[in-house]
Amino acid sequence: MIFVQSLGCVAFLMLYFALEAHTCPCQRKSDCEHPQTVPIYEDKKEVYVFSRGASNVQTWSWNTITALVVPEEFSVNNESHSSAMCVTHRNKRKLAITVSMNLSGEIDSVSNESKSWIDFVVSKQQSWYADIVVVNLMPYFKSDVNSTKKDHQEMAIILKRVGTKIKELSNYSAEINCIIPWKPPCSEEDDDHCDFSTLSTDGCEKYIINPDSFTDVAGVKCRAKATIPLAKLLYGISEYVSHHISYSSIILGIPWHGYDYLCTDIENDVCIIGKTNNCNVNRKMMSLADLMSDPRKLMDEAKYSAIYAAPFYTNKNGSHQIWFENKLSLLGKYRVAHEMDLKGVAVMYGDDLSTKTSPNALVNDEEVWSWLTHEIILSVSKEPIRADFHVADTVAAVAVSCLLVGTFLGTLFTCLALKKRVKKPRQPFARDGGANVDEFLDEDPTL
Numbered sequence: 010m011i012f013v014q015s016l017g018c019v020a021f022l023m024l025y026f027a028l029e030a031h032t033c034p035c036q037r038k039s040d041c042e043h044p045q046t047v048p049i050y051e052d053k054k055e056v057y058v059f060s061r062g063a064s065n066v067q068t069w070s071w072n073t074i075t076a077l078v079v080p081e082e083f084s085v086n087n088e089s090h091s092s093a094m095c096v097t098h099r100n101k102r103k104l105a106i107t108v109s110m111n112l113s114g115e116i117d118s119v120s121n122e123s124k125s126w127i128d129f130v131v132s133k134q135q136s137w138y139a140d141i142v143v144v145n146l147m148p149y150f151k152s153d154v155n156s157t158k159k160d161h162q163e164m165a166i167i168l169k170r171v172g173t174k175i176k177e178l179s180n181y182s183a184e185i186n187c188i189i190p191w192k193p194p195c196s197e198e199d200d201d202h203c204d205f206s207t208l209s210t211d212g213c214e215k216y217i218i219n220p221d222s223f224t225d226v227a228g229v230k231c232r233a234k235a236t237i238p239l240a241k242l243l244y245g246i247s248e249y250v251s252h253h254i255s256y257s258s259i260i261l262g263i264p265w266h267g268y269d270y271l272c273t274d275i276e277n278d279v280c281i282i283g284k285t286n287n288c289n290v291n292r293k294m295m296s297l298a299d300l301m302s303d304p305r306k307l308m309d310e311a312k313y314s315a316i317y318a319a320p321f322y323t324n325k326n327g328s329h330q331i332w333f334e335n336k337l338s339l340l341g342k343y344r345v346a347h348e349m350d351l352k353g354v355a356v357m358y359g360d361d362l363s364t365k366t367s368p369n370a371l372v373n374d375e376e377v378w379s380w381l382t383h384e385i386i387l388s389v390s391k392e393p394i395r396a397d398f399h400v401a402d403t404v405a406a407v408a409v410s411c412l413l414v415g416t417f418l419g420t421l422f423t424c425l426a427l428k429k430r431v432k433k434p435r436q437p438f439a440r441d442g443g444a445n446v447d448e449f450l451d452e453d454p455t456l
Contacts, residue, residue, distance in 0.1 A: 034091035035095035040096075041095075042098065044101045044103060046101070055354075056073055056074055056353055056354055062090070063360040070383070071100040073380075075102060076105050076140070077093060077105065078355070079105070094138060104141070105143045108133065108145065109144075112167075113152050115159075116160045118170070126167070130144075134183055143187070144188070146187050147222065150194040185212070186213055186215040187217070190222040216249070217260045221236065223237055223241055233272065233332060235314065236266075236268060238319075259351045261355065263356055265339075265361040267299075270292045270331070271291045296361060311333075336382065340389060342354075356383065362383055363380070
């Protein structure tokens with residue numbers, strides 16, 4: 010009995026010191042508390058916003074955000090970094106930290122390497138008082154392209170243990186979310202070397218599609234293209250659904266930035282880019298400041314790709330091609346998330362929506378990147394699609410109406426004109442009816 014009580018005391022002390030080891034970095038201790046009630050949308054959708062750490066999150070438009078995702082390199086010991094957590098919780102929103110799945114080779118959930126990774130993630134979650142742990146699976150799937158079914162099953166166990174250990178230490182159930190490529194890294198039919206379905210059902214609660222993964226495709230001729238080609242997006246989502254990931258657990262990453270591609274050859278607006286290991290090496294991310302350095306030129310000379318549903322701009326000598334987003338292309342992506350009933354969207358990055366002049370308002374008509382624009386697009390995307398997207402139907406209806414009205418009026422005017430010009434036929438010799446004229450017969454009586 011005494012031995013059992015001693016074990017209970019030891020467990021209590023371990024829990025106490027584990028919690029006390031992480032001191033609150035905020036001036037107000039209440040900012041280190043997990044939000045009890047997070048104001049979310051009526052349909053329980055999520056709007057994650059990723060930060061690159063390039064702007065002050067305090068100026069962001071928090072009324073549309075449900076969670077802030079801080080970059081992996083952020084340190085809680087850095088005051089400017091940790092303030093992001095304080096501001097997030099002060100606004101009653103969830104904070105998410107980012108960690109990479111850097112395990113490689115044959116994965117064993119009970120190996121020392123796996124245990125060390127679990128301890129690292131749990132410790133980081135505790136020190137940040139994070140509500141969500143976002144595990145970036147991209148590095149793993151890029152390095153271990155030959156991962157097996159057993160590897161995926163072991164990874165699911167590891168991710169599940171992270172959540173269990175957090176619960177044991179703090180009596181708080183932190184969400185485990187995963188960043189995934191635009192389509193599953195393995196085929197559904199490849200049962201011997203793939204078990205992504207296990208990873209999808211046991212490993213993560215929500216799945217964030219990385220918008221920057223669409224152009225990183227091996228074995229294809231590299232060319233400049235939209236950050237999210239619409240056809241690939243729809244195909245990728247359908248493939249994840251076939252791997253037992255529900256629509257309601259998918260969060261669509263939406264880029265509020267552009268890319269500048271270096272062209273080795275260009276013809277018919279197709280920019281061919283050099284390739285070393287993948288298609289991403291000869292492109293440069295363009296932030297808000299980069300894109301808005303000459304907004305008039307960018308908007309006036311840009312073209313719109315109907316295939317990719319995104320605008321692009323090619324410089325005069327054809328050495329560079331820039332693909333970016335405007336209000337129409339962004340609305341299309343927000344609408345996909347709404348119409349497919351996805352869990353929500355993840356803005357990448359909130360820094361791109363902030364401006365030095367006025368973070369919360371449009372500075373001029375050309376500046377399509379702003380918090381105000383995000384709010385407008387977020388609300389408009391929920392309107393019935395016929396209200397603003399059936400332009401072709403409207404034009405066709407107007408054209409048919411004009412044709413019918415024109416035909417009717419043309420027929421009417423023609424009839425009136427003929428009625429006026431063509432006289433009604435009269436009986437022969439009608440004008441001689443009143444005169445005494447012998448009857449004339451033009452007949453041969455012998456016939």
